[in-house]
Amino acid sequence: MLELSNVEVSYLGVIRVLHGVSLRVDDGQIVALLGANGAGKSTTLKAISGLLRSEEGEVTGGSIEWRGQKITNRNAEEVGKLGIIQALEGRRVFEHLNTEENLLVGAYQRRDRSAVRDDLEMVYQYFPSLKELRRNTAGYLSGGEQQMLVVGRAIMASPQLLMLDEPSLGLAPMMVEEIYGIIRRFSREHETSVLLVEQNVRVALGIADYGYVMENGRIVLDGSADFLKHNEDVREFYMGLSATGTRKSYREVKHYKRRKRWL
């Protein structure tokens, strides 16, 4: 179980980005972290995985616990050893390596070679198109294939907690459904917890068990996926749907002016 309580993060010692974020990911659960651009979602993930440091950020308050162990401000390597793996935002494949090499980098820290080979097969099963492209240079894969590769690479680390930052970025709707299906399947089959950052709220809540909504560095709303799916504010502000479930019309200016309830 991952538990953040009152986490505060500043960059460069002055730019405070998170103002006391608390959230929980139970074992085997898929949790979605939603919010507008710049809300601090990626920052939250980096605070957990220890990647803040290379961006001169720091957790200045609160605590992060993983299965009862404090991991606040640990470096990425130690956190990774505990099985917490983050897939970064924006298709960061290793461009000059081929597909299979990319996947193997994901498994670098593992000592069990035969299991690695099995997992490689498993990833190819999840993403059959990657298998065909195993010898192709990753830099020349299409955007969707690269995104699959990034998810596959994270899976190769055999994570206990998988943190995905906008895995649907720039993908066609079909692809989004597919990737999410696979994430859910993986999570179910391996009882892996997933913390998911996503702009595509509908799809994210489709597979998540629980969700948090972030705004300006704070959690402003949380609840089960079903609750959020039917919450009027989430529907209106993040899914662009009006109360009745039809697409919102901006001609009804009154709606547009309505304040979010949590602000």
Added chain:
Amino acid sequence: MSLPTGIRSYSYSQDMAVFRTRTHWVWLAVLLAFLFTGPLYWSNYWLGVVNLIGITVIAATGLNILTGYCGQLSIGHAGFIAVGAYTSAIMTNRFELPFLVGLISAGGIAGLVGMVFGIPSLRVKGFYLAISTIAAQFIIIWVINHWTSLTGGFVGISVPPASIGGISLVSQASQFYLIMIVVIIVVFLTNNLARSRVGRAFVAIRDNDLAAQVMGINLFRYKLLAFFLGCFLAGIAGSLLAHWTGFMNAENFTMTDSILYIGMIIIGGLGTTIGPILGVLFIRLAQQGITFLSPLLEDTFAMPAGFTTGLGPMVFGLAIMLFLILEPRGLAHRWALIRASYRLWPF
């Protein structure tokens, strides 16, 4: 520049002035008075040290224009200084031209040679440029060593003392005035250059040359200009050095010296006017300290024989590393902090 509170500018020229407050002027006067009466109470030995410091400040300021402002790393500065030194030596010795002609053409020719080796900077940067300046260093020194008919080759060449208007500057004191005047002119002009259109273009190129180009800065012109100016000052320093020592060969201009120059501007603080001065003071005074201390240490602690020669490079290598890691903005930054705390005292 940070000023005390309450200082207002009522015109643009006022805003741009280097010396603003009465305190500035008083300090400047005190400094100049101290400097120019120096020969009265400094021994000949220390005058020599100060002269060397002055010459080095000129060279380091040149490197600072090139590396500190324009971001083009040069590991061949000693080579360019050598070009200036030999130009001046050959002009005055072989062709018996006046010193001032030698001085100016030393700068000019060193600047031109620098520009030639700077041409690759238009296409490459970082490590590539560093390597091509190392190549420049070796090629220059090699030519000097082998073009015996002109340069005296490995043996070296003797240089007549500087003379201006029939007055020959032989003593340390007379050379001191010559060197200090050049130093003051150079520092003053560089300080103003950095604040001008050219200086801003240099800084833009240093921070991101592609972006600078997109903004309409002519990279070709400005990078070459930086090489010319940087090496021009190297040449001036070389000329002064040649006339100051009176005799030289290429051993005075090794790659080690080139690295030392980089060390000076890093320790002093890249891209500041005061930086090269502080850095040169640091290194040259440390060298003095080592010259005094190492025989003592050697005697008292029975150090091995290589102690004296090895200590210098070890100390300077360590200083470069420590400054880069702990205080990358150099002594200039410290200096600014000290000044700020003085101004803000007692807070």
Added chain:
Amino acid sequence: MAEFGQFAITGVTVGMVYALIALGFVLIWKSSGVANLTLGQLVLVFSWFTYGMLVQAGFPVWLGMPLVVLFAVGVGWLVERIALRPLIGQPILSLITVTLGVAFFIEGMVSFIWPKSVAALPRLFPDEPVHVGAAVVSQEYLWAAVISVVLFVLLTLFFKRHRMGIVMRAVADDQMAVQACGIPVAQIFSRSWMFACALAAVGGVLMSSIGGITFGLVETGLKAFSVVILGGLDSFLGAIVAGPIIGLAENVGGGYLTPLTWPGVREIIPFVIIVIVMFIRPHGLFGERRIERI
């Protein structure tokens, strides 16, 4: 013609040693993007250390050489740990100059510990020269060439096949993404420095067993720069091809040009090549052209 053969064979074999040292440079460049300007000084200090082991301490070769490599690995670890690691992510200017600082320091240390300026290593390889056609080559040169080729093959395989080699290439692509996989990037840097130093040690021993230990070894390191510039900074193949080219140019060019120009012309040929490459093909023969965006 016989003369030419002699120059050519000496050139190619000595060029292979340059290539070996250059491989160490490429290794560090590929995995961390740091330009290691200490190469020359590293070669120098490892040669002297070999002297210390084999001559001063009188160890036999089978014991001394592993110790030298061990020492080199230790130096590599130390340099990375002390000088490079605090500067991860700093501008390239700092990274280059810090290696210059290290170079300076090592130079001082060498003259501190081994105040003699020249020394000779005991013969590591049999005396009698080998005849290749009309040319005569001493065995050292041949061994040097063979060892270089073997190491080149090993390194290439390592980067293609071994997990760590693959990760080193990944680090060169995207440091942060490697970190996100929970891989200790700093440790990868450290390893590549250790490897590179081991290569410099082997190269240094070969160089100094041929020409003795002098301060000129520093320039051997500099010649390795001309190799990487000509071959391309990030290409092992480039290094292994460019090494013999530099060696050839130096020896053949030196051999034929000396009567025409000044003596000692061969010393300067690698540097002239650097300048020429810089003017016409700055990324070298096999280097990747890096794409830059604002």
